[in-house]
Amino acid sequence: MVGAAGLAILSVPFIESWLPSERARAAGAPVKVDISKLQPGQQIAVAWRGKPVWVLYRSENMLQTLQSDGLRRRLLDPDSSVATQQPAYARNALRSRRPDYFVVIGICTHLGCVPLFRPEVAAADLGPDWPGGYFCPCHGSRFDFAGRVFKNVPAPSNLVVPPYHYLSNTLIEVGVDGDQPGKS
Secondary structure (H helix, E strand, O other): OHHHHHHHHHHHHHHHOOOOOHHHHHHOOOEEEEOOOOOOOOEEEEEEOOEEEEEEEOOHHHHHHHOOHHHHHHEOOOOOOOHHHOOHHHOOOOOOOEOOEEEEEOOOOOOOOOOEEEOOOOOOOOOOOOOOEEEOOOOOOEEOOOOOEEOOOOOOOOOOOOOEEEEEOOEEEEOOOOOOOOOO
16 A cells, blocks of 8 residues: 555656646647737737737728629639638638638748738739738738638648637637637
8 A cells, every 4th residue: 555655656746747848838828819909901910839820900991802702713712611721610701700800820821931911902013903911922822811822822722710719809819719618
């Protein structure tokens, strides 16, 4: 009995050494994003799991552009049909829980570069048919304001939407799917 108790006491530090450190747990921890100061057309960036996550407050013009048939015809996956690219609640035309806010991981699905936020329409360097969105300077991939990839660019798929939910009207928690508590 004494031997079993001693073995149990000695095994605790050994088992605890297998658990992730506080630093490792914090690196994967959910991140809260205050969106109270964002204006329509503005975007902020935060880091989650070592990746840039963008929160875009879409303007009415951005929302109208996203829903146009002309844009949909130019997209590779306009209906966001690849299930692994977004949680179920973002499997819609706007790829978001709410139409006005878009949350996405800011890493190109081609080779992992960070696309640029290019909201200006018909930018001189992107051409007269540029509707605004995200442009990857590494190899020229283009994405709309819902992170959907255009046809005929190197990126094979849409930008990835991380799990997230609203804690209030002005606070988003990235890294936790509010529909499934504790799941990240």
